Amino acid sequence: MYARRSSRRTRPRGPASVIVLALALVTALAAPAVPAGAAADAPKAQTQLTTPWTHEVSPTNALPDYPRPQLTRARWQNLNGTWQFAEASAAGQAPPTGQTLPEKILVPYPVESMLSGIQKHVDHMWYRRTFTVPRSWHGDRLLLHFQAVDYQTAVYVNGTKVATHTGGYDSFSADVTGALKGSGPQELLVAVDDTTDIDGQPVGKQRQTGDGIFYTPSSGIWQTVWMEPVASAHVDRVDATPDLAAKALRVTVQASGITTQTVEVTAYAGKKKVGRVTGRAGTELELPVPHPHLWTPDDPYLYTLKVRILDRHRAVDEAGSYFGMRSIGLGKGPDGKVRMLLNGKFVMQVGTLDQGFWPDGIYTAPTDTALRFDLEAHKKLGFNMVRKHVKVEPDRWYYWADRLGLLVWQDMPSTFASHTPPDTVKAQFESQLHAVVDQHRSHPSIVTWVPFNEGWGEYEPGRVVSEIKSWDPSRLVNADSGVNCCDSLPDNGEGDIYDNHTYVGPGTPVQQGVRAAVDGEYGGLGLKVDGHMFDPANGFAYEMEPDQATLTRRYTELQGQLLKVEQRCGVSASVYTQITDVEDELNGIYTYDRRVLKPGADQVRAANLALIKASGSVGAGDGTTYPPGTPGLDGVSFYPLDEGSGTVTEDTVGTHDASLVNGPAWTTGHAGSALQFNGSNQYADTGAAILDTTGNYSVSAWVKLDRLGSFATAVSQDGDTNSAFYLQYSGQDNRFAFSFAGVRALAPSAPQTGQWYHLVGVRDAASGTLTLYVNGQKAGTAAACLGDASTGHTVIGRGRYGGNPVDFWPGAIDQVHMYDRALSADEVGQLYQSGK
Known part of the structure; x- marks a missing residue:
């Protein structure tokens, strides 16, 4: 998401009445004795919003659900609930063993x-x-599991x-038996240390002073803590990859304590056994899945798995899991363009940006029902x-995505280091990214x-x-979502996807080469709803609507535009910003x-x-057809500019x-007289939208520049915000x-001042x-699948950008033609020769 240009600010603090209300709510939820200073530091806005599930949370039912659905065992114990808590003076402080800590906290909700x-x-x-x-667990090994703690953690038992x-987004475990x-x-x-460091630490959208597109941080334990008994030889993880071509599941059982034991993996469709394989732990096994249900x-059909560790045919450990048979990849769609293919077919992926923040739990949904609600x-x-935007969710979120x-x-949650971070930062980022992928x-x-x-912390993509x-x-890899904007490094074709971010958009990225094209972010349509805003005085959107009807109409308009982008540009996916308001x-x-x-x-559906x-x-x-247009080289409008005087x-x-x-x-023109523009405020206005800019058209002019360096437009046609096209000199290039706007067909070499050139722009x-x-x-060609409709005037000598007149021409312009069709290369040559 684009960074919003604004100064950092500290959120306003609440009046005494709001603090009292917050204290009452906290007391009702968590039942600890809360020091007054804790509530006094609470942001005013954050205490004003609750969700439909806030009041279901208590110390006896804080996220009681089994936290690891892809590796299940019957015996386990949840350690969520009321814990003692204390602020430490510094990192590395000696553990307060045997001491009662002064505060109480409800785990696993962020501090x-x-x-x-x-x-x-x-x-x-x-x-x-x-x-x-x-x-009943005596004689077993005891594993202690932390689903996620942000950021650096040390665990002590007795x-x-x-x-x-180290890392705020992946789970870790310890055998605490000894x-x-x-x-x-x-x-x-x-012990937890979390400075929410925005240099080298993966933090995503967290900021100590949340503002704009960045939000309140979530420190400490923010996912379930639990324990389970296991045998000495036990399953740690089941890696399952479907192979549709082989009608099989590629499965690797990661295990601990294995010596001579073997693993057995059995697949079921409901209660029916469909395949079985045995082999060594840590090696890839091929589990047959005949006639796969995709x-x-x-x-979203899911098979179940039973995984056992066998010691001479006796099961010493048993765990459950599940999998789905599907493929994802790239290939040519029916239009010959490279698309993202699901199970070998192009399926347009239509989604939202989901940030996963909550007004009551911030990073942590109040209940499992709440977690499921957004999906x-x-x-x-x-x-x-x-x-899932620069955040990693609890395992149960992905379970519900699988099920639904x-x-x-x-x-991957972003760092905000430079594009050349030190090796220590790169090593931590890649280690934590690898852990997220594995989990x-x-x-x-x-x-x-x-x-x-958007280039946040991007390096060596x-x-x-x-x-x-x-x-x-x-799986596919989208190297840099929003590679067209912000702090992104130059796009050198990395990854499987070219990802465009355009607000309000949608963008019109054209599928080219071997990568799929996607609209990775667009939209941002806003509506204020009284009583349901986090911070009413500072709420914003990329385009704020006055009422529900307008919001609905604008949403359907954006999706209608995306339909054209999908069909004409070869776009495979779209990500609308966003499923919920966030702060x-x-x-x-x-x-x-x-x-x-x-x-x-x-209407949205x-x-x-x-x-x-x-x-x-x-x-x-x-169904779009383009008329042949007006024949001949005169065009639909021609300005010889031979008057030599007048207005x-x-x-x-x-x-x-x-x-x-x-x-x-x-002034003296290329032929006859011409107009001389000062490059600051002069232009010629035709008083009409001469060209239908949604179809084919061409424009031509003889031009001469007095100076270089800045953008300068010879001919354009005004749109609501930007010109529909620019026949121009690009100062940037x-x-x-x-x-x-944002797409340029460029000449291969720089022009010279004081010299006449004949320019023709052709839109096909x-x-x-x-x-x-x-x-x-x-001289140059660029892909631009859609043209903007324009009802503004066609003008000579300037452009329009951001709603303002810009790029005034510094020099002379002569013999301006406009055509309601795409000129051929031969016609362009004839036009040039006629002007010579």
Whole structure:
């Protein structure tokens, strides 16, 4: 998401009445004694919003659900609930073994969250509780699991350090058997350091001072803590990759404590056994899945797995899992363009940007039902994809995506280091990225890994893509979502996808080469809903609408434009910003508290389904035909500019005489007289939109520049915000160009001042190209699949950008032609010769 240009600010603090209300709510939820200072540090806005599930949370039911659905065992114990808490003075402080900590916190809600009962940020912290090992577990190994802790963690059991971990988004475990006392309560201490460092630490959207497109941080334990008994030889992870061509599942059982034992993996369709394989742990096994029932968003069919470790045919460990049979890849769609293919077919991926923030739990959904809600909302609204934006969710989120049938693009949380970070930063980033891939590699819903977003912390993208491909060759890699904008490094063709971000958009990225093209972010339509805003005084959107009807209409308009982009440009996917409001951002389909659906549900669903349905008809054309246009080389308007005096110049072919604005002078032209422009405020206005810029057209002019360096436009036609086209000199490239905003067909070499050149710009809507000719020769071509409709005036001597007149021509212009068709190369040559 584009960075919003604004100064950092500190959120306003709440009045006493709001603090009292917050304290009452926290007390009702977590039942700890909360020091007054904790509530006093609470942001005012954050205490004002609750979700429909906030009041379901208590110390006895804090996320009680089994946290690891892809590796299940019958025996386990949840350690969520009320823990003791204290702020530490610094990193590396000696553990307060045997000491009662002064505060209480509800785990696993982040320290900054309302649900935690603390609601303030601290850099260094201690958690403490005791636990008892059930008698029936004696004789087993005891594993202690942390699903996610942000950011650096040290774990002590009975004063013995049993684990350290760096990274805020992946799970880690410790075998704590050797640290246990014989019986009775066991002390568990957890030290966490989290400075929310925005240089080298992967933080995603977290900021200590949340503002604009960045939000309140989530420090400490923010996912479930739990424990389970296992045998000495036990399964750690099941890596499952479907292989449709072989009608098999490629499965690797990662295990600990294995000596001579073997692993057995059995697949079931319901209760029916469909395949079985045995072999060594840590090696890839081929599990037959005959007549595979394919997993799709419309039919998210899941097989179940039983995994056993066998010692002489006796099972010493047994775990359950599941998998889906589907493929994801690239290939040519019906229109011959490279598309993202699901199970060998092009299916338009229509999704939203999903940031995964909550007003009550920040990073942590209050309940499992709440966690599922956003995904169910996607399905009800006709989406088939979700982009998890620079955050990693708990395993249960991916389980629900698998169950409900949603394709997932998984971002890696961004660092904000430079493009040349030190090796230590790169090593940490890649280690944590690898851990995320390993933990989630078996979810059928995940189809794309996204290591970088808009260049945030981006470095060596080609090498990072290669690493991800070596870890997981079965999925696509989107090297840098939004590579066209912001802080992105130059696009050198890395990865499988060219990803365009355009707000409000949608963008019109053209599929080229061997990569698929996608609209990775667009939209951002906003609506204010009283009583459901995080910070009403500072809420914003990329385009704020006055009411629900307008929001609904604008959403359907954007999706209708995307339908053309899908059909003409070869785009494979779209990501609308966004499914919910997040803090100051009011551009969600739902409000931040999930209580109000802002646009009309039926219209949103119909517009989304139309995009998906069109997947089957790409290549058949969209029914658009382009008339042959007016024959001959005169065109529909021609300005010889031979008057030599006066304030009006004649259109000798059409009826749109041009008025001279701010006094351009008459000068000697290429032939006869010409207009001389000062490059600051002078131009000629034809008073009409001469060209239909949604179809084929051409423009030509003889031009001479007095100076170089800045953009300068010879001929354009005004749009609402930008010119529909620019026949211009591009100061950025020091070349002549025929352009749309952001797309330029460039000449190969720089022009000279004081010299006449003949420029022709040709728009061929059928082929989706812009072509520039200089002095009768083809000079450059650019792909531009859609043209903007324009009802503004055609003008000579300037352009329009951002709603303002810009790029005034510094020099002379002569013999301007406009055509309602695409000139051929031969015609351009004839026109040049006639002018010579």
